[in-house]
Amino acid sequence: MGKIKRKVMMLVGALFVVSSLVGCGANTSGDDASSNKKSASNLADKQVLNWIATVELPTADSVKEYDTASSEQIDIFAEGLYKINGENEPVPAIADGRPKATNDKKTEYTINIKKGLKWSNGDPLTAKDFVFAWQRLFDPKTAAQNASTYFNIKNAQAINEGKKDKSELGIKALSDTKLQVNLEYPDAYFEETLSDENLFPQNEKFVTAKGDKYGSSSENTLSNGPFVLTDWDGTGLTWKYKKNKNYWDKKNIKLDQINVQVVKETATGINLYQDGTVDAAALSGDFIKQYKDDPGYKKVLALRATNLELGTSSNKDLQNENLRKALSLSIDRNELVNNVLADGSRAATGAIPKGIAKSPKDGTDFADAAGNLVQHDSAKAKQLWNKAKKELGKNKVSFTLLTTDDDVSKDVGEYLQSQIETALPGVKINLSNVPAKVRFQKMMSYKFDLALGGWTGDFDPVSYLNQFYSTFEHNHAKFNDPKYDQLIDKIKTKDLTDLNHRWEDLLTAQKYLLDKQVVIPLDQGAENYLVNTKVKGIVTHNLGAPLDITRAYFVK
The missing domain is CATH 3.10.105.10 (Dipeptide-binding Protein; Domain 3)
Structure with a gap:
């Protein structure tokens, strides 16, 4: 699909200050695998994370998402075929294994999907949910602003321009657990592309029932990821995530709840962090110099211009x-x-x-x-x-x-x-x-x-x-x-x-x-912030969402 994306930065960003980077490589939030394992055995009784965002959430509709502010929030309550790990590599999420090329040109693939997947409302999640979401992405009536990013999917451009019916899109559900994807050209970044939020599945029955309101509030949004979006009215400065009991990997999700509030002023965020109201705060300018030796200081490199x-x-x-x-x-x-x-x-x-x-x-x-x-x-x-x-x-x-x-x-x-x-x-x-x-x-x-x-x-x-x-x-x-x-x-x-x-x-x-x-x-540039030293398991990325908090947890 030739990764021609992507997100418009809501300068300064979403979960934290997003500026932009130099360099590569990634890590967890300062913890190696052994220390993470040790921390996991010392879990705190209360697993509620108080997080911050620096801007409001524009949309919770993964098909219509077009910016970092939305994508970083969507990644908390939704999930696609693949996700990016701490080494900036695509790994299976909903997919069961890697895509398999079925022709010599490497323009046709089959992708297996995990069995027994469910939406947060209990509905089965199947290959058809990807077909529906992708067809909706390119349907000109949807007016999805990132649609052209994925024109390497067979017939996507013609459908988006109204020249072909969406049923001719290069994606088919061969069964409930098997997808077939056809591309116009070979794509060296195929798996990475399949981690993009715009290609996440959507529940046809739920989305159709909500119509234009889908993704405009938590009531009008359905989850398939680690958490369920709640208490978001579409414009407010606060919202919550609660653990999704139907998530396929729920045993590895330690947090019970994430409370998010928008904090635009750096000093305000630091004050909230210092008095324990929030577990993180964005840093910028002189505040970086002031807190660079603090035990909670973290710096994340990201490729953002x-x-x-x-x-x-x-x-x-x-x-x-x-x-x-x-x-x-x-x-x-x-x-x-x-x-x-x-x-x-x-x-x-x-x-x-x-x-x-x-x-x-x-x-x-x-x-x-x-x-x-x-x-x-x-x-x-x-x-x-x-x-x-x-x-x-x-x-x-x-x-x-x-x-x-x-x-x-x-x-x-x-x-x-x-x-x-x-x-x-x-x-x-x-x-x-x-x-x-x-x-x-x-x-x-x-x-x-x-x-x-x-x-x-x-x-x-x-x-x-x-x-x-x-x-x-x-x-x-x-x-x-x-x-x-x-x-x-x-x-x-x-x-x-x-x-x-x-x-x-x-x-x-x-x-x-x-x-x-x-x-x-x-x-x-670089992204700088303070994080509660008792919070472990945060994964950082150079590409895509800089912070993945879905596997975070508190130690005693």
Whole structure:
């Protein structure tokens, strides 16, 4: 399915501050296997986790999910065929074993499903639930924003465009416990793709009964994962998860309940953590320095890119290439990561983060091979701004910069405002700090000036470049360039049979994108937080959801 995803970051994120990373590797929350086993024998009597989120939950509908805030919550109460483990590898979840290719082209697979699976309401969970969910994903009536991510499933694109009936989708239930999946092209990331929330199963009877309300509240959501979502009204700042008695692996779920509350201010979260109200708190800026020696301090590396996104389709001034380049050159990314974020972030050098891909020839990291494509140069920025003024026929322009209303996003927005206005006299930046859901809705309307956003890619570096494909839903700039589209098409299809050519095309596509300054990469960073030292069993990931708390537990 060629991992062309993925999630729009609700800067700052979901369960914790999501910035972005450098590097690979993963671990549990500081515990090795032996210490985990020892801790498990010393379980506390009360197994209730008080957790935090930094933004509201946009949707609980796995088919319609499009962002990290939703996906990280959905992973707690729902589950797909595979999941990503602590080594960033796909392992069976609902699936019983690995997919088996049934043709030489490796475009047809059969996947066995565990027997005796149930939904939280007691209904049987079968292969048909995957068929229903996938057909719903591509049904144009659903308007699922990530549908194009999976167009490598046979006939998916034609169905999504209304050219074929959803019954022709490349998925069949051969029995209650066996699926057949057909792809358009071979996919080296097939199992990883099958861990995506958009491909989770859904109960046809329940979803049909709820209609458009499905996933809009806990009452209108059904679970098949470790926990059941409860006490969520669709807009509130608190919700709960209770252990799912029908979950197939319930014996390994130690927590009885998870209480979640949204905490947007870092200081507030720390205060709640210190007085024992919550078992975790996000850290940023000076708080990291203050608590880096605390026993509960944790740092998670993740492959997430933070960008300054440009509303070029709605703002005519931003359609000037020299102005876009001037904006990028005016930003000192090293100062941003060292003095503003101060969380171990790395200054971005391109649209694809460091640590996600290595050359098939010599193992060189993609970011190193590409070089720095987004440098800081105030003098050149001013020169290009002067050119832009002549081309635009004006000496002043004004933009509104959208950011999420959390502390980190506000700080970054203020820094960008200062950098741009100082380097480019005549450019005015007005800040608009809004709830994550509001910011994202404005971006999806394609009617905005500037927005602090980002992207969580998956296992394929093309996921970061696909954001700017002409028909991709999250192409917020509405960039439309046939040459670029052709290059991305080649990377996602023909190049899959020649990884050396694919590598060169990836380098070419990124350079082409940034030569036109379609987006302004800012940083990739690290996620920092405090966690109660009595909480064990948390698994961290570089890719996908950075924290898996479903197997967490308290020790005495």
